[in-house]
Amino acid sequence: MKNVFIIGSKGIPANYGGYETFVHKLTEKKISKEIKYHVACMANDDKEFEVNGARCFNVKVTNIGNAKAILYDINSIKCVCKYIEENNIKDAILYILACRIGPFMKHYKKKLQRLGVTVYINPDGHEWMRSKWNAAIKKYWKVSEKLMVKHADLVICDSVGIQDYIKKEYREFNPKTTFIAYGSDVEEKNEKLSAEAIRWYNEKSVKKGEYYLIVGRFVPENNYETMISEFMRSNSDKDLIIITNVEKNKFYDDLVLRTAFDKDSRIKFVGTVYDEKLLKEIRDNAYAYIHGHEVGGTNPSLLEALASTRINLLLDVVFNREVGRDGAVYFTKEPGNLGKLINEVDMYDIELIDALEKKAKARILNHYSWNYIVKEYEKQFL
Known part of the structure; x- marks a missing residue:
């Protein structure tokens, strides 16, 4: 029996979040009887x-x-070591999600080695580039990433772009890496709207099939300014529906000042949607999806869009093109580029839309389905 300890997610059952969904799917769709998962969960008890x-x-x-997550990972490792010692477990794997505890890894790696534990890490994306962090925290993230890679036995990357970056950036350590993507599923679309969806559309004054959609965290690196200002440049008679954790903060205020989107009735911030079934219906019935993420890794919201939405407009960066391939269309941040593309997309005929949808869903089915991803992980663990 291979014991696999997973730390770094908030735990399961998953309510929301990429790592949480990943761990939930990995355990839910487990095939091999030779694997036993142990999952750390953030809590107020033990x-x-x-x-x-x-x-x-x-x-x-x-x-x-901000240091809570670091303390959580350290406490999780202590719990793992204690359990392995008390139960005399041999040849276990510790899989650490995210690179938060690099400065502490040398100390814990020695103990884990003594216990016969192999250490895998998942570096996620370029956390040290995220705008929400100040300069000191960004520096910590970068140093931590470096030290996590240095002390890992294997780095599992959910993007080929991230794998290339890890190999190049930390070639001094000659890191052992592999690529296993994040997952998603293609599910049958219901032509008839649920009562919840009808209520949501009425409440938000949105018409089925008559909107472009954005789903993502409300942070500058997701390029809200480009997407909003370019949509405003377009001649589209559709709405731009933005599902995000919008806060009336400095970023929001600056966005209003720079774009004056509050004067364009097509731009609609509609808050968050945590009901996955409802969110899928909203994706299914969008005219098109716009994805502006550029800070590394395979983004869960992109996979979900490719699995659901018929037309997908993606920012042209290596991580997005790697996933979307010829099942999507691409834009740059050059002024006028996205606005022109939206005008073109508005005029797509049904044959072109069907072709894009078919290719996008094939990408998910063949390379990103949860069943496929779980099989890849089990092969690696065993």
Whole structure:
């Protein structure tokens, strides 16, 4: 029996979030009886329970602001080491999601080696580039990433672009890497709207099939300014529906000042949608999806869009093109580029739309389905 300990996600069952969904799917769709998963869960107690056949162990962590996640990972490693020692487990794997605890890895790697534990890490995207961090935190993230890679036995990258970056950036350590993507599923579209969807469309004054859609965190690196200002340049008679955790903060205020989107009735910030079934219906019934993420990795919201939305407009960066290939159309941040593309997309005929949808869904089915991803992980673990 191969014991695989997973730390770094907030735990399962998944409510929201990429890592949480990944761990939930990995355990839910488990095929091999030779693997036993142990999943760390952020909590206020130290209880144990079972989800999807996985042993879930709560890790108590004090709320100390930005450093809470670091403390959580450290406490999780301590729990893993204690459990392995007490149960005399041999040849285990510790899979660490995200690169938060690099400066502490040398110390814990020695103990893990003594216990016969192999350490895998998932570096996610370029966390050190995210605008929400100040200069000191960005520097910590970069140093932490470097030290995590240095002390890992294997780096599992969810994007070929990230794998190339890890190999090049940290070639001094000659890191062992592999590529296993994040997953998504293509599900049958219901032609008839649910009662919840009808209520949502009425409440938000949105018409089925008459909107472009954006779903993502409300942060500058997701290029909201480009997408909004370019949509405003376009002649589209459709709406731009933005599902995000919008906060009336400095970024929002600056966006209003720079774009005056509040004067364009087509631009509609509609808040968040945490109901996955409802969100899928909203994706299914969008005219097109616009994806402006550029900070590394395979983005879950992009996979979900390719699996659901008929036309996908993606920012032309290596990570997005790697996923979308010829199942999407691409734009740059050059002024006028996206606006012109939106005008063209508005005029697409049904044959072209059908072809794009078919290619996008084929990408998901053949390379990103959860069943495929779980098989790839199990091969690696075993």
